[in-house]
Amino acid sequence: MDVFGVDIGGTGIKGAPVDLDKGDLSDERYKVLTPHPATPEAVLDGVYDVVTHFGWTGPLGVTFPGVVVDGVTRTAANVDKGWIGLDARTAISERLGLPVTVLNDADAAGVAEMTFGAGRGHGGTVIVLTLGTGIGSAVFVDGRLVPNTELGHLELHGHDAESRASVKAREDEDLSWEHWAHRLRKYLAHVEMLFSPDLFVLGGGISRKSEKFLPYLHGHGLSARIVPAELQNNAGIVGAAMAAAKL
Incomplete structure (x- = not known):
């Protein structure tokens, strides 16, 4: 259909x-x-x-x-x-x-990823983040959505988090992938401290290039698994x- x-x-x-x-x-x-x-x-x-x-x-x-x-x-x-x-x-x-x-x-992106993509079949707490002009968030507990969480607007080191760790911030400031991933890692650590998720799913168009930044996120004190969105920007x-x- x-x-x-x-x-x-x-x-x-x-x-x-x-x-x-x-x-x-x-x-x-x-x-x-x-x-x-x-x-x-x-x-x-x-x-x-x-x-x-x-x-x-x-x-x-x-x-x-x-x-x-x-x-x-x-x-x-x-x-x-x-x-x-x-x-x-x-x-x-x-x-x-x-x-x-x-x-x-x-x-919307989170529901799609939980049904057809990287979050399919996952219980516990899953947080889907859409990285683009800003940072959007969708939080799921045992598959059920907690709507309108807007975690991109958490304050991080005195700044609106998305103003520092969004894709737009990377492009506007001409940051290297490593430098941007360092900022993103700090943001993920802050979200993890608040919600203790089992899984982060990172979406938006940037998920097509996950090999450029995911290696900088793993093994730096984050407990949750971090995977790229399978449906990417769709x-x-x-x-x-x-x-x-x-x-």
Whole structure:
């Protein structure tokens, strides 16, 4: 069964139909750049472009990079502040004329990884982190999601953690893989101190290059296993489609 998922990120808006029997895209994803400023109106235009590219007319799942409660976007760290308090589910549904569900982007990616990817079959505490413009998080206890955790905004050494250890921080500061991994390791150690997870799953587009930084994370006092996401940067799309299948 195919269902459509859209993943709104700080850099790009991407989507595709998803085969939920396989947990994989059933067509090549289509992506547009996230507008700047990323106002609701401008981002909704991007979502519209992605969905209409495929001529999709069924239920739609959409991820958002912030806290989402009952379709309302409560925070907006990497998009325009006009999203705060917006009934995004209604706004997107009216723009497209389709039934829509909206959820946190990392939660969507995490659910996909726990169902089809690196977290499949794992009990205990699993934390999925999406590394990109910011750091998104999804926490699972015995397979059950604790939604909207936003662990990328933990304070670490006086800084918002994602401002130091996100992929954007690495690129903006032109950090070597080793230097960036050193920062990421400190962040993971802080999260481990708070939650004692059994497994970290590191996702986002950077997971395609895990061989460049994972060796610097292992064997430095971290107890949890650390693995790259198997669905990589498609996890959010798959998780969004999974949510839409429940409409």
